[in-house]
Amino acid sequence: MHDRISSLGEKKLISRIISRARSVFGSSEVMGLGDDAALIDAGEEFLVLTSDLLLETRHFPDPGRPRDMGWKTVTVNMSDLAAMGSRPEGFILSVALPDLELEFFDSLMDGVIEACCHYQAPLIGGDTNEADEIILSGTAIGRAGKDRVLLKSGARPGDLVAVTGPLGVGAAGTELILSGRDRGGFENAVERSLRPVARIEEGLILAESGLVSSATDITDGLVSELGELMDASGTGMRIYEERLPLGREVPEIASILGRDPLELALYYGEDFELVFTAPLTGMEELSDMMELHVIGEVTGGGGIEMVDKDGVTYKLHVRGYEHLSPG
Amino acid sequence: MHDRISSLGEKKLISRIISRARSVFGSSEVMGLGDDAALIDAGEEFLVLTSDLLLETRHFPDPGRPRDMGWKTVTVNMSDLAAMGSRPEGFILSVALPDLELEFFDSLMDGVIEACCHYQAPLIGGDTNEADEIILSGTAIGRAGKDRVLLKSGARPGDLVAVTGPLGVGAAGTELILSGRDRGGFENAVERSLRPVARIEEGLILAESGLVSSATDITDGLVSELGELMDASGTGMRIYEERLPLGREVPEIASILGRDPLELALYYGEDFELVFTAPLTGMEELSDMMELHVIGEVTGGGGIEMVDKDGVTYKLHVRGYEHLSPG
Structure with missing residues (x-):
């Protein structure tokens, strides 16, 4: 009667969203839906886009290390680009934060920027909000050759x-x-x-x-x-x-x-x-x-x-x- | 000694991030940083990218209307595209959710998809997580002509x-x-x-x-x-x-x-x-x-x-x- 989303689990929840989206949008419009990242036609290449959100209380075993939190937020998004075989091009960071000490905040941002440098993906935009815990939502942008992009589909028996x-x-x-x-x-x-x-x-x-x-x-x-x-x-x-x-x-x-x-x-x-x-x-x-x-x-x-x-x-x-x- | 980010306020906080990023990345790499959305070179056009995060307890005056929450999450991101004079191309949704009733969740997603249809921006990707309150982080993607994109800079005395x-x-x-x-x-x-x-x-x-x-x-x-x-x-x-x-x-x-x-x-x-x-x-x-x-x-x-x-x-x-x- 009043089922909760926990009765489905994350995978079925995502499938539920995808099937709702597929029923509305054309399949060529939603390339990449269900894959690690979305694909946008950019002429000779695909732009590859992914978004991952991390919470202080759930995704960081040691929240006393803000620089590592910043680094990891970038990395989880870059890993989705890696999974598609794409080259990083930029990173966008949306944060919601409690009233942190400025030193902590600066370390967090140093970690983000350090990782952006490592992956050669400049920080190109963002958004800030207030919240009760640290919420870090990243969007990574990459490029991939149209006939080269790696997908989850395509495995053949014997591979x-x-x-x-x-x-x-x-x-x-x-x-x-x-x-x-x-x-x-x-x-x-x-x-x-x-x-x-x-x-x-x-x-x-x-x-x-x-x-x-x-x-x-x-x-x-x-x-x-x-x-x-x-x-x-x-x-x-x-x-x-x-x-x-x-x-x-x-x-x-x-x-x-x-x-x-x-x-x-x-x-x-x-x-x-x-x-x-x-x-x-x-x-x-x-x-x-x-x-x-x-x-x-x-x-x-x-x-x-x-x-x-x-x-x-x-x-x-x-x-x-x-x-x-x-x- | 131990200043907090509240002593800066949101604008100065963003300026602080921008100046740190600018000190590391080339200015051509961070086009749009400080504007409503980021710009990515896509051949004859710019791809325009923006990310905004909304929290149940802070951004929705009536959280009993999930469909409207979904709609608004898309709209706040689309407004940043509008501000740049760009045409929507897609939307990515990252959510973190408590154990909602499935009916509530479906209404939330209906609102997201309804808005995506309205703005002709297919839902092309996303991510789900668990959290204590509803967190909705959107990324909107649009296109704009390179000589047409609207920026915050450029106003002249007398305009x-x-x-x-x-x-x-x-x-x-x-x-x-x-x-x-x-x-x-x-x-x-x-x-x-x-x-x-x-x-x-x-x-x-x-x-x-x-x-x-x-x-x-x-x-x-x-x-x-x-x-x-x-x-x-x-x-x-x-x-x-x-x-x-x-x-x-x-x-x-x-x-x-x-x-x-x-x-x-x-x-x-x-x-x-x-x-x-x-x-x-x-x-x-x-x-x-x-x-x-x-x-x-x-x-x-x-x-x-x-x-x-x-x-x-x-x-x-x-x-x-x-x-x-x-x-």
Whole structure:
């Protein structure tokens, strides 16, 4: 009778918005809806546009580091550009802020500007408001070649699936920070959590190669994003536990915190890597050009499966996983 | 020692961000910074981009009307496009929401999509998050001719100053709603507050005429925006009280609420009109093409002055006004 949006979950909520928009606007008008970023025709290229909003209380494990908050706000948006294989062109920042100390505010803005410099995306506009907590909403603008832009759709059965770097590191770092435990020896994981770096160069290499059939970033969790590629492409996915490139510190941090390292690598998010698919020959070519780790293959259907170290096949869901067959 | 951002105020805060950005990026890279929207080179045209964030508790006098909240979120962004004389091309919505009833959520989205249709700007992307209150962050994308785009800078002494419609109506409607009093007879003012309409067509006429020397929208209040034109153009401004086109219901609503109608018209904001400057001959040409009300003229300097009905000249400040000379 009075259903709430929590009964749908974020994915179904977004699908609900998209289907409402698609019923009203022509499909050529809403290119990119459901992808990591929107596409606007700009003559010979696409302009690529994305918007992500972060809240002090939900997206920053250590809100005492304003410079990192500014950096991360830019980076989460740049990661969506990377996922589309686009080159950053500018950044717009809308903020709503409580009455911060000016020093804190300046550090926040230093982090934004530092990141804009790093990604070569000048800060070109913005808006300020008052609020009870810090709200940072970014819009990133990039460009991509029309026949080169990376989309979630296009994976074909038989293609290989790869990621651009280690898994679970951002998750482990974030959980370590939230636990309040000693961070000594785990500086890399902490840094990956507080100052992640978007894979812009990798996205450009993938796009310019013309070898990639589908791609996205895994900031919302690897399995969730595999689901996105699968749904957009109308395929299935199979990954192999022993091929997952867990970050070297992930097992130790997971052990300290009593967490499952695999869960951090598969479901948590906070890793700013890309996941993509390409045919075998294309993947071989790409492996000469950049770091990549093949973790599985695209299948004809049947959802997302994981083959564990004993050869047992599990069915993975966007949240949690269940036993499929006893091997 | 520990100054807070409230000691600066919004304008100085924005100036602070802009000067930090300008010290880092080239001026050609940050075109539009400080204007209503950012400009991106798109070959023969500019892409015009703006982002505005609205909060349930601060920007919506009647949060029981979700459809209007959605509409207004789109409209505040479209008003920035109108101020630049640009044609809408798309809209991106980032939301952070508490666990709303699905019916409320659907109405909110219906309002967004209805407005996107009205402005012919398809919903092309977005992002969802959880939050304790409703946060709606929009990004509007438009196009403008490179030699036609309307900027805040360019007003020259001797130009006339005009607005596109009545003043104080949105303010009076908003205050009436917030007062909880009977709205009977004031449906127009209430509608202007809850479902404002951005002056896209008027902006396009102004831009395409090539007759306008500077322009902006007055959603933040007429005097504040005159100050923006003045600062960007290096001029002064003089307006005449008897020329101000107060909305017909504004004096009555102001009287019911014990408010100064002039204060509602000059300082409150919530009117989605444009203010612009043009030479006398240009203004005459424009007056044949659209509704406009000349309210004053651009001066060589000396801030913003208002000549009252008795011929007494006041100096206006962005907040409040003080006596300048006894006439």
